[in-house]
Amino acid sequence: MKKINKTHLSVAVLLLAVLLFPLMTQYKNFVFHTYETKVFQKSIYYGLHDSAFVDYYSLVENEKGYQLGKAKVTIKDESFIHDGDEIEMTSLIDDHSFEHVLEKEDLYHYNLDLITDKNLGSVNQLTLEIKNKTTGQTLSIPLNPSELNVYTGQNKDFTVKELYVYKNRIQLGSINCANIDQWKKEYDNVRIEYRYKKPESTSNDQYVVFYKQMGTIDEILNHYSTDRIDVKMPEDILLQNLDLSIVIVLEGENDLAFSINLSKVNEVKS
8 A cells, every 4th residue: 555655656746847847947938927916997087068178087996995086177167267266176976075186277277186085985976066165156067987098018028007098198007027036137227118109100210209217127117006107298199099119128237128019908988
């Protein structure tokens, strides 16, 4: 009986060695994405009203709960507001209300701050209330979900995730590296160039770099920030209509640069 057990053990060890050998010798040919970041639910809302317009109202569900706001509000009715009037804006979500801190661009244009709430449940109805506290006038603007494009891209060792594109704006996500410790042996810093291809361009200067990130490998790679970087382009540059890509430049004794094309994976709707 003991002899049989020893035989079984020997066979098991032999089979294990057969399985481990190709994994150990061909490790670099396997892509293990062990540094996946959590995908959060994000929606973009807009509101149309005869007297005002709300654009790029963001609603994000993450580990903090909900983040809401960061919208641009344009008051179109000149009779609603006058110099010196005090304006208040409140988000009404089902039975919850959140008063925003406003950044005033001019008399008719305002930016909402981003509010975080841990206790907000499901979102069924979303309204922005604009109140002129000086005159007592109030506008209630229902907000509706808008199309939001999500982009991703990857090669053998690097994965680009959660780039959100809406019209002429993009929110940057994360860049994951499967074998980060190996890269850190040769390179110290990394530079990321976000770019789009000029439509119908045939020259060598066919790409426009619209944003750069620079830092150490630990600062840039395998890192997700809830305070996402929001890049706004000129109004006539609609990013969802352009070919997007990034260039990763690893800086060390001998720099290494390569590009990753980004592709639209789906359209997120609330």
